[in-house]
Amino acid sequence: MYAIELKKVTKKFGDVTALNSVDLAVNKGEIFGFLGPNGAGKTTTIRLLMDFIRPTSGQVLINGSPVSENAEKIRSKVGYLSCEDTSFPSWTGREHFQFLQKLRGVKSGILTDLIKRLDFNSRAVVRTLSSGNLQKLNLILAVMFEPELIILDEPTRALDPLLQHEIFNILSGMNKKGSTIFMSSHNLSEVENFCTRTGIIKQGKLVSMEGMKELKAKQMFNVEIIPDGTIETRLFKIPTVDSVEKISGKIKIKVKGDINPLMKILAGQKLKDISIGKAALEEIFLEFYK
Amino acid sequence: MKELALKLFWKRFKSINVSHLVNAGLIFIYALTFPMITGQQETLMELMKSLPEGFLKALGIDASTMMTFESFLVGKHIIPIWLIILFIVIIPSATFISKSISNNTSELIFAQPISRTKSSLSVLISAILQSLYFTVPSILICIVVSWLFNIDVAYQNYFLFTISAIGFSFVFTCLIFFLDVLIGDSGKVSGLIIIFTIGSYALDILSKVISDLDFLKYFSFFHYFDANASLGSGQIEWLYIVGFILLGTVFSVLAVWKFNKKNISR
Numbered sequence: 166m167y168a169i170e171l172k173k174v175t176k177k178f179g180d181v182t183a184l185n186s187v188d189l190a191v192n193k194g195e196i197f198g199f200l201g202p203n204g205a206g207k208t209t210t211i212r213l214l215m216d217f218i219r220p221t222s223g224q225v226l227i228n229g230s231p232v233s234e235n236a237e238k239i240r241s242k243v244g245y246l247s248c249e250d251t252s253f254p255s256w257t258g259r260e261h262f263q264f265l266q267k268l269r270g271v272k273s274g275i276l277t278d279l280i281k282r283l284d285f286n287s288r289a290v291v292r293t294l295s296s297g298n299l300q301k302l303n304l305i306l307a308v309m310f311e312p313e314l315i316i317l318d319e320p321t322r323a324l325d326p327l328l329q330h331e332i333f334n335i336l337s338g339m340n341k342k343g344s345t346i347f348m349s350s351h352n353l354s355e356v357e358n359f360c361t362r363t364g365i366i367k368q369g370k371l372v373s374m375e376g377m378k379e380l381k382a383k384q385m386f387n388v389e390i391i392p393d394g395t396i397e398t399r400l401f402k403i404p405t406v407d408s409v410e411k412i413s414g415k416i417k418i419k420v421k422g423d424i425n426p427l428m429k430i431l432a433g434q435k436l437k438d439i440s441i442g443k444a445a446l447e448e449i450f451l452e453f454y455k
Numbered sequence: 456m457k458e459l460a461l462k463l464f465w466k467r468f469k470s471i472n473v474s475h476l477v478n479a480g481l482i483f484i485y486a487l488t489f490p491m492i493t494g495q496q497e498t499l500m501e502l503m504k505s506l507p508e509g510f511l512k513a514l515g516i517d518a519s520t521m522m523t524f525e526s527f528l529v530g531k532h533i534i535p536i537w538l539i540i541l542f543i544v545i546i547p548s549a550t551f552i553s554k555s556i557s558n559n560t561s562e563l564i565f566a567q568p569i570s571r572t573k574s575s576l577s578v579l580i581s582a583i584l585q586s587l588y589f590t591v592p593s594i595l596i597c598i599v600v601s602w603l604f605n606i607d608v609a610y611q612n613y614f615l616f617t618i619s620a621i622g623f624s625f626v627f628t629c630l631i632f633f634l635d636v637l638i639g640d641s642g643k644v645s646g647l648i649i650i651f652t653i654g655s656y657a658l659d660i661l662s663k664v665i666s667d668l669d670f671l672k673y674f675s676f677f678h679y680f681d682a683n684a685s686l687g688s689g690q691i692e693w694l695y696i697v698g699f700i701l702l703g704t705v706f707s708v709l710a711v712w713k714f715n716k717k718n719i720s721r
Contacts, residue, residue, distance in 0.1 A: 215566055217720035241568035251563035255466075261563075267458040268567050306563065 166229040168193045168314055168345040169214060174223035176209055183209040185369040186223070191347055191362075196340055198360030199349040206369040207349040208248050211318045214347070215245055227314065241269070244312035248319045248349070250299050251306075258287035258294075258302050265306060273309040280305065282331060296323040304332060311339060317348040321355055333359050354443060357381060385444035386420040388427065393435040400430055419444075456573045456580075459564065463581035464588075467548055471589050474540050478593045479600070485531055486604040489524055496522070524606045525613070526687040528597060533682040535656070537593065541624060542648060544589040548582035549631035550641035552714070557641075561719055575714040579632050579707055586624040591617060609689060616686035622699030623680040629706035636710045636717065651676075 169191035176184040184206045191197045201207045212218045213225050216232040216239075225232045227239045252261055266272055280287055283301045294302065300323045308315060315336065321329040336359070340346055350356050356363055363380055365373040375383075385407075390396075391414060398409045401418055403426050410417040420427055424441070431439070492499070547554075552575070555561040565574060594617050601608045627648075634644045655675040662672035672678040679698065684690045 212720045215562070215720075217562065217565060218718040219716070237568045237570045237573075239568075240566060243566070245562070245566040247559065247562045247566075249559045249562075251559050251561075251566075253466075253560055253563075264458070264462055265567065267462075268569065 166193075167191060167226070168195070168228060169197075169347055170224075170226040170229075171210070171213075172224040172226070174210075174213060174220045174225060176206075176213060176218065177221045183369055184213070184220075187366070187369075187371050189364055189371060189374075191345060193345050194340070194343060195362060196336075196346040196360045197348070198356035198363040199347065199366065200351065200353065200356055200363050201349070201366035202351055205366045207351075207366060208318055209369075210366070211245075211248075211316055211347075211349060214316055215240075215243075242313040244307040244310060244315045246303055246307035246315075246317040246320055248322065250303060252291045252299065252302055254292040255290065257290050258285060258305075261291075261302065261306060262287065262309065265309070269310060271310065273311075275311060276305070276309050279309060279335070282335060283328065297325065297328065300324055301328070308335065308339065311342070311344070313344060315339065315344055315346045315348075317346065319350060320348055321350075321352070329355070353380070353384065353449065357384070382422045383449060384422060384424070385449050386424050387442045387444060388418040388420060388424075388431075389440045389442075390416050390418070390431065390434075390436050391438040392416065393437045396434055400434075401427065403427065403430070456569065456577045459569065459574065459577035460581040460584065463548070463551060463578060464584050467585055468588075470547075471544055471585060474544050474589055475592060475596070478537065478540055479596045481532060481536060482528075482597055482600045485528060486524070486600045486606060489527055489604070489606065492527065493522070523609065523687070524597075524601055525609050525616075526683075529682045529687045533686065534677070538652070540593070541586070541589060542627075542652070545582065545586050545624065545628050545631060546641070546645050546648065548585040549579075549628050550635040550644050551578050551582070552632075552719075553635045553639045553641045553644070556639065556719060565719055571715045571719070572711055575636070575711050579629070579710070582628050582632060583625060586628045587621065590620050590624045594620060612686050612689040615689060615691040616682060618696060619680060619682070619685045619691055622696045622703075623676075626699040626703040626706070629703035629710070633706040633710040633713075636714045639717075 167190045169189070171187050171189040174184055174187045174189075175182065187206075187210065189210075199207055199210065209218070213220055214227065214232065216225075216236050219233060227243065230239060232239055256264075262273070262276055279285075283305065285298065285301045285305060289298075291299065291302065304320065307317065317336075320332060320336075324332065333355075336344075336346055346360075348356075348360070357377060357380060361377065363375050363377070364371055365375065396416065398411060398416065401409045405420050405422045405424070405426050407419040407421045409419075418427065552561070555564065565571070569577075594613060598608055598610070598613055600606075631644060631648060634647060635641060638644055638647075655677055658671045658675040659677040661668050662670070662675065662678075679692075679695045681692075684692075
């Protein structure tokens, strides 16, 4: 039995097809990254999983049960983080925690620890919180009951790198205790570092299911160097280098996949400056999933 | 279910209390001016005789109107001020679902282990509680103010009016809740209710002023929620109260059924 299963799921909004016959299965205990550019259908898939919207056709199952038929039982085991703020502006964080604990009829055993680890001020009224603190609140609300299945829509949105690291530590800890994590993102590197398997969605269609090895092979880097002297561009004629461009003293190198062979070549050169940028997901999509 | 209903109720508790203050303040003003009106009863009676009968009927004014505080309240306060305050209380509570969808708080609530039927019923129950919390005390305050100003109280009239007002606010809460689930836009629902109320008022006046158009009264809710009859004259049509409850129940069932099929996210 899968933690999550989508069987030939199609969702239409009027004439617009947001999801087109998507088949997807996530095993229990997995950390599954759901990648796609903006508007690809990630949030629609997640909203179908949460039974906020119903499929036009197909079946959405969590732990083998259709989500629309067994909502109460299923949701008692699910934690959810929306891609948008879902908190009540006039309440404090503490009021939110109390409300959910009363609604679920259980006390969170890890709430104090989460508040401490994320350095969250639970006494502040939500409307006074910064976007980063709002995201902390929404994350705590999603995981405070240590759910079996954690569904996260862009979890690191508005968080600084240190906090992103802490969030992934918390989630890893929960995964080790048995939680399945399904997380959407348009950030390839965070999926690459955290997830065990990925699904790639584009224009409502699942275009690929990949392990991390295959995904890493699809990394793209934009390397820009300013040589101290002259460098022959033919040096960069290696399989992972896609293109080399010389523009007014600078050399722009586009790398597909492993960056290490290029780094080895560059290590033997005298450089004035170097910058390495990861290609945006949209660029990678254009390259690999045309 | 209870937790959600109560939380939503407490969320609006303060704003309903403000409505109570406004209502109580107005009742105080009417109680202060009432002795002056009764003191000039004869002059007013003469004045009324000079006005067209249809005009007086349309406004629900007759000779007895100025004789009791209850009738005075009907003409001055219940229609339309109390009614407007009631709508101000009911509309935000009964349109919670569409507002929570538009501001995304719906995703926090509906991600919890509570079925769509239970969550929608919680919202409805909370809205009914809020309407009751306004309706009953806002009528009771009239009795308290009457005591303070030594004005005679027709207890039975207040009792009958309270029954009628509870039935009316119940059916309106359920109607607004149903429209909110159906249309999914609190602004449009408010607009529809305003148009419906003004239309009902116009039909009621037309039916009273033009005798040939008497049948129009059946299309106006003022015919079924007749404050002049209950609070002014101590009469009530129990069939209408049963009608309010039945109609309200039908709207509720339809709303919950529709909510179960609806997309509850943007």
